[in-house]
Amino acid sequence: MLARVIGIGDYLPLILATVGFTVAGALLLGLALSGSRALFLRRWRGYFGAGAFIGFLALYFHNWREDQIRLSHQALRTGRDLQKIEAAGFVIFSETGSWPVGTNPEVTELLSTTTVAGERILELDYLTISSSGAIVDPWGSDLLFTVTDEEGLKATSRGPDRIEDTDDDLP
CATH class of the missing domain: 1.10.287 (Helix Hairpins)
Structure with a gap:
């Protein structure tokens, strides 16, 4: 103290x-x-x-x-990234009437498309993209995408332990 x-x-x-x-x-x-x-x-x-x-x-x-x-800074950055991804999913929903669904690379491609107004939905410059085209977290795991009626597109990181459904996962 x-x-x-x-x-x-x-x-x-x-x-x-x-x-x-x-x-x-x-x-x-x-x-x-x-x-x-x-x-x-x-x-x-x-x-x-x-x-x-x-x-x-x-x-x-x-x-x-x-x-x-270092871990808390990575978690903070990942949390902000997840919010941006979920907001981009909402933009797609508001323009097309459906949520982006599919594998991580498919959702990444949908999120990186341009809107009707000609603007890019999600800038990928600040995100890490794997060689397979998937968005990955700072620990190297692919982000998980789910769609629910209540929340819409939900992006989740497995966190530093890289194991799904543990206490360090980032919603």
Whole structure:
């Protein structure tokens, strides 16, 4: 909490890693320069281990946190993409009276067509398209398209685990 208030929360794990490795390095340097290595080791061995442990633990936490931030950014982008795809499906429905149905590549082709007014329904430039012509999520899985009477076209991502019907799926 204090780290957030003073603005160093993002850097705290790296600061701890630096401190831990600095302590360990200083103790190694002291060992090298010490006249009585056995006495030095007995006296400072625990501090060296603690410094190295803090350093490695802080780096591990920093890397884990970076992974969590990356995943949340991917999920946010995917959620926005799914909303745009569903809105494009509604445009097709309002112009033709039917929802786009079929396999992912077939729906992708329908969504990328032009409207009666000559405008493209869905810009594919910001989406990832596989070699088979399917829209894929940031984790490499094809999006799933379903049509219901209540919601119309519903696009779903399997999420980071790439398994359908799990807690990390993005509606």
